[in-house]
Amino acid sequence: xxxxxxxxxxxxxxxxxxxxxxxxxxxxxxxxxxxxxxxxxxxxxxxxxxxxxxxxxxxxxxxxxxxxxxxxxxxxxxxxxxxxxxxxxxxxxxxxxxxxxxxxxxxxxxxxxxxxxxxxxxxxxx
Numbered sequence: 001x002x003x004x005x006x007x008x009x010x011x012x013x014x015x016x017x018x019x020x021x022x023x024x025x026x027x028x029x030x031x032x033x034x035x036x037x038x039x040x041x042x043x044x045x046x047x048x049x050x051x052x053x054x055x056x057x058x059x060x061x062x063x064x065x066x067x068x069x070x071x072x073x074x075x076x077x078x079x080x081x082x083x084x085x086x087x088x089x090x091x092x093x094x095x096x097x098x099x100x101x102x103x104x105x106x107x108x109x110x111x112x113x114x115x116x117x118x119x120x121x122x123x124x125x126x
Contacts, residue, residue: 001025001115003100008120011090019085019120021100026115029078032057032103035085036110037096049099049110053085063108067093090124097121 003026007019019035034054042048053064053074062074071089076082083100097119105112 003102003115003117005098005100005117005120008098008122010123010125013091013124013126015090015124016086016088017090017122019087019098019100019122021083021117023081023083023102023115026102028076028081028083028102030057031115032105032107032112033076033083034101034108034113035074035083036099036101036113049101051108051110052098054108055083057104087122090122092124092126095123 002024003021005019005021007017009017011017032054035052036049037052039048039050050065052068053062053072055062055074055076064072073086075084087094099119100117101113102115103113
């Protein structure tokens, strides 16, 4: 199984980026899929990841982190086995490594995702 992200880069505040994630060895349409960014370490010191957006594999509903609602749009392409994150109105606080993930769980929690990409860097300059 492999998930590979692309589309990150350096952009000025107010600009846009479109992240893509192509999957092999796993059918995204059978899973909950999501885009994550690194969050604060948990109580055990383990790195945690915050779901920026995810599509629930059971009902197809799309969910967003409050801070990106109205600016980011997540989508997927069943035929291409890909997922996307359109990022508009970027602000410096959006800078991070963004990772795509897929899993049989259906929630915002990173531990419910089984397959992860390596990540793509998004940097927003002010």
